[in-house]
Amino acid sequence: MPGVLPVGEPVPAEGSLPASARVSVGARGFGVYVHVPFCASRCGYCDFNTYTADELGAGASREGYVDAVLTELTLAARVLRDAPPPRVDTVFVGGGTPTLLPTGDLARILDAIDRTWGLAAEAEVTTEANPESVTPASLKELRAAGYTRISLGMQSAAPGVLAVLDRRHSAGRATAAALEARDAGFDHVNLDLIYGTPGERAEDFAASLEQVVAAGVDHVSAYALIVEDGTRLAARMRRGELPYPDEDVAADRYLAAESVLDAAGFSWYEVSNWARTVAARCRHNLLYWTGGDWWGLGPGAHSHVGGVRWWNVRHPATYAGRLGAGESPGQAREVLTGTEAHMEDVMLRLRLAAGLPLDALTDAGRLGAARALAAGLLAESAHAAGRAVLTLRGRLLADAVVRDLLP
Ligand SMILES: C[S@@+](CC[C@H](N)C(=O)[O-])C[C@H]1O[C@@H](n2cnc3c(N)ncnc32)[C@H](O)[C@@H]1O
Ligand code: SF4
Numbered sequence: 001m002p003g004v005l006p007v008g009e010p011v012p013a014e015g016s017l018p019a020s021a022r023v024s025v026g027a028r029g030f031g032v033y034v035h036v037p038f039c040a041s042r043c044g045y046c047d048f049n050t051y052t053a054d055e056l057g058a059g060a061s062r063e064g065y066v067d068a069v070l071t072e073l074t075l076a077a078r079v080l081r082d083a084p085p086p087r088v089d090t091v092f093v094g095g096g097t098p099t100l101l102p103t104g105d106l107a108r109i110l111d112a113i114d115r116t117w118g119l120a121a122e123a124e125v126t127t128e129a130n131p132e133s134v135t136p137a138s139l140k141e142l143r144a145a146g147y148t149r150i151s152l153g154m155q156s157a158a159p160g161v162l163a164v165l166d167r168r169h170s171a172g173r174a175t176a177a178a179l180e181a182r183d184a185g186f187d188h189v190n191l192d193l194i195y196g197t198p199g200e201r202a203e204d205f206a207a208s209l210e211q212v213v214a215a216g217v218d219h220v221s222a223y224a225l226i227v228e229d230g231t232r233l234a235a236r237m238r239r240g241e242l243p244y245p246d247e248d249v250a251a252d253r254y255l256a257a258e259s260v261l262d263a264a265g266f267s268w269y270e271v272s273n274w275a276r277t278v279a280a281r282c283r284h285n286l287l288y289w290t291g292g293d294w295w296g297l298g299p300g301a302h303s304h305v306g307g308v309r310w311w312n313v314r315h316p317a318t319y320a321g322r323l324g325a326g327e328s329p330g331q332a333r334e335v336l337t338g339t340e341a342h343m344e345d346v347m348l349r350l351r352l353a354a355g356l357p358l359d360a361l362t363d364a365g366r367l368g369a370a371r372a373l374a375a376g377l378l379a380e381s382a383h384a385a386g387r388a389v390l391t392l393r394g395r396l397l398a399d400a401v402v403r404d405l406l407p
Contacts, residue, residue: 011330021306030086035298044232049300059317090284107145139184158204195253355387368404
């Protein structure tokens with residue numbers, strides 16, 4: 001959830017969508033995202049839309065939160081009532097820290113989504129979790145409630161790095177939680193890593209990778225540390241207390257991740273994501289990256305249905321207030337033009353190992369692709385004719401390659 005929302009046109013009070021958006025709902029899959037905007041404390045690097053108990057203020061509470069989300073779900077069902085009934089392929093409960101809510105609340109959310117639209121038989125149902133916010137018992141309850149996948153924020157195995165990132169858990173707690181999740185019967189378990197934190201040594205990141213592999217998870221996300229404006233980390237760097245991340249170090253870390261994870265049987269399927277099998281790939285994120293439809297419930301959540309994209313008001317109290325008044329919590333929306341939809345599609349698909357169909361590019365874009373092929377940043381897909389895939393060097397320079405394909 002990025003820190004700043006774009007401007008757009010107003011969302012009608014009843015949340016209705018143009019008829020053109022309703023006709024094709026779910027044609028490329030339908031997912032539901034649920035944002036849970038609570039954290040026990042704020043990590044110094046994070047600018048997600050999340051609130052500690054002290055920051056929440058009047059008008060919103062963790063206790064009343066699920067009722068507000070279920071009110072938005074009722075509104076969503078009303079908005080899509082004339083559309084082809086969507087079957088929910090994926091649910092992703094993210095945050096914030098969803099597992100700060102009682103397990104019964106997370107079960108109620110899933111149950112309500114199922115009763116509203118129907119979960120597909122093989123639906124992927126993910127919750128994010130902080131390692132210190134789950135126990136063997138709570139994991140078993142989540143599994144019994146229908147959650148099939150869990151994504152744990154590990155970030156690093158090095159105590160010094162966790163301290164710079166202001167994480168609350170010990171170095172070993174994330175991998176212990178991953179093992180507990182496997183014991184609880186989760187089909188898929190992800191660990192998130194952050195690399196390039198000031199003070200992180202090559203051997204620290206090597207230890208993080210080694211521990212992730214030893215935990216037996218089937219999915220790993222690894223992100224370069226982004227210094228977000230307005231965070232405590234950014235302020236510390238501005239004051240000179242910590243050095244800014246170094247791009248060459250980040251590239252070295254990425255190459256280390258690819259080498260260790262590949263040797264351990266993982267394959268990259270998106271620039272920052274590796275999975276042991278095709279079934280272990282995060283289908284919800286793939287839906288985002290391949291133009292699927294999703295409804296995002298919760299404050300600050302983004303939705304995309306039939307070419308219309310909208311985002312909700314950010315503060316939980318404003319969100320609850322809008323819904324309490326019988327109004328949509330949508331803050332603003334955009335109807336994507338053909339050119340915008342094309343640009344987004346190229347940007348997202350280029351990052352996938354499945355590659356980008358070259359005939360999706362304009363003539364100028366194809367010339368850019370030819371230059372990137374000649375420079376060894378792109379290669380022709382070994383699996384599908386007419387598709388270009390980033391090479392390992394191209395993955396390090398993905399943003400620059402995209403600029404060349406969208407002149
Ligand atoms: C909502 S958080 C994950 C769930 C949980 N709140 C936690 O932190 O354990 C999603 C992930 O985004 C990544 N992330 C958040 N802020 C980041 C930043 N500034 N730079 C790089 N990665 C970031 C972290 O890896 C984090 O695990
Ligand atoms: S726990 Fe996760 S969502 Fe909360 S502040 Fe930390 S990184 Fe952000």
